[in-house]
Every structure is written in C-alpha cells, then in structure tokens.
Amino acid sequence: MYDIHCHLPFDISDGPSGRSESVEMLRIAAEAGVTGINAVAHFGNYLRELQDRIEVLRPEAEALGITLHAGFEYDFSDLAECGDDPRLVTVSDCSRYVLIDFCSSNLPYFAGMKFYQLAGRGYRFIIVHPEVLFTRHDLKQLSELQRQNAVIQLNASSFLPESAPAVRNLAHDLIRCGLAQAVASDAHRATGRRRNALPEARAAVSRRHGTEVAELLFDLNPQRLWENLHPLELPVPPLSRWQKWRLGL
C-alpha cells in the first residue's frame, strides 16, 4: 500500500518533533501494510533539509520494507508564486502528480485555469482533503475540476468517529457520488488526532461502501498515482435523482 501524503519528516514544517517520533510513525505505517510513503512537508524554501531528513530515516524505512520519497504539499497560492514554469515536487520520483491544499473554504474560480496551464508543463494535481475544507455546495465545482483531470484525495482521519460529523458525512458523500479517488493518512504525529488512521478508515469505508471500493481508494489508486497513472473510477451505484439534488450535482 502507498501512502501518498504523510508528514513524516521530523523537525520541519508542522511534522513530528524529533527523529524518534518519525521512526515510530514508520513502524505504525509498516504495521498498516504501507510499502511506500510520500513523506511531505508544507512547501517552503527547505527542500534540501527535507531531503536530508529522508536520508536519515531511509535505513529504518528500508528495514521495515518501506520506500520513501521526499515531497511537498503545496498551498494553491504557492502555484501563483511559482510562476508559469515552476519546478514542482511530485508524489514520487516517476509521478507528475502534485499535492494541492486550498487552505481555505473557498474554491477559487480560476483553479481549473491554473491546473490547465500547468498541465501544459506535464503536471497533474491532487486536491487534498476537500471534505475538511468545503461543503456539499462545492461538489459541483469539484466535479468540474475532476473532469479536467484533477484527482480528489480524502484523509483517513476524516472517517474516524471523533472527526466532525460534517467532515465525516462529506467524506462518505464524496465516495457515494464517485468523486473521491484515493485516501491517504495525512498523518503528522505517531499518536492522537493527527495519527495514521489508515486501518480504521479502511474498515469504516469497507463497511459502508464495500471492500472493492476500499481496495481502489486505499491500494490501487494511490499506487497508480505513485506510478504516474490516472486513478480508476470507483465502482459505485449511480445516484438517484434525489441524491443528485441533495448533493447539488
């Protein structure tokens, strides 16, 4: 299993404090069946430091059977600052997919235009945890971005019983309408609310949507993104007219 979004690097951005917590996160990931991690920090002028942290963690990761990649999670506004020909850090060495956080409850109307422009440079975009930022009133705009090849990634922690009901419900709605394409941990800590909740999330998704959907969201599609392949569509039943109306689609 590939975790395409995990804040594993220690003492950088808002990741874990100290190497020992990163190592504990690696152990937890291995126990969950993870074999590849896109180890990210929020974008900043510290790619070298980020790569150094990964080299420190690589021996332990390899001993646990985990491949590490040093990545960035970008704020959408970072893209504007990167100019027309940016060098973006992707989710794996061979992938052209880039993690994008809108960091706001507003989806900019020009997001599709920006994605289109950067697609000309070969980049594809993964919109991270929309269920945390938006409401079902934004589903139509999200589905338009998806039609333009943007990918939607949910956070494992959104499926936990302690997550806000609005977040949990939107995460399930995004699966029900076939918009969700992958789940990642977005873990920042070894324990607590920001831990790696992939096994619990997978159990919750399997119960509600079936094991085939869970396999696509947790295994197949994250691996496809890592390998620079577009995710497969979720095998979900078509929405009724009432469900479409309720979700604004």
Ligand SMILES: [Fe+2]
């Ligand atoms: Fe993140």
